[in-house]
Amino acid sequence: MAMKRLTKQRKAVLDVIQNARNHPDAAWVYQEVRKVVPSISLGTVYRTLDALVEEGRIIQLARAGEATRYDANPTPHHHLICDRCGEIVDVEIEFPDMLAKASEAYPELRFHGVSIEFHGLCAKCRDALSS
Numbered sequence: 001m002a003m004k005r006l007t008k009q010r011k012a013v014l015d016v017i018q019n020a021r022n023h024p025d026a027a028w029v030y031q032e033v034r035k036v037v038p039s040i041s042l043g044t045v046y047r048t049l050d051a052l053v054e055e056g057r058i059i060q061l062a063r064a065g066e067a068t069r070y071d072a073n074p075t076p077h078h079h080l081i082c083d084r085c086g087e088i089v090d091v092e093i094e095f096p097d098m099l100a101k102a103s104e105a106y107p108e109l110r111f112h113g114v115s116i117e118f119h120g121l122c123a124k125c126r127d128a129l130s131s
């Protein structure tokens, strides 16, 4: 019985993130999940998010000075951070040589992946500024 409820909560959290605007934080996820599972606690939401990250279903985006955001797209990709509204937009282009070049330049380090943070404007802010 407890297992079943956990599964339902986990599914609700995952659904919310997958249907969310890009990259919500835990507080937003909590607010949305409560519409589906009113009894869920913030602690459970945090624990569920941690578990989903550990399982590789979602990615955690930790940024200095800001609430951790969650990303429903678990495949490696980059992000554009909007300077105006803070929106995080996926940028899915490849930089094929980057890992090899980094390993060459810093042989004493070990590289597992590349995550680039672009800065600029999201489509909405770009439109707002140019109209």
Ligand SMILES: [Zn+2]
Residues within 6 Å of the ligand: 082, 083, 084, 085, 086, 087, 121, 122, 123, 124, 125, 126
């Ligand atoms: Zn924006």
Ligand SMILES: [Zn+2]
Residues within 6 Å of the ligand: 023, 071, 073, 077, 078, 079, 089, 090
């Ligand atoms: Zn993303």
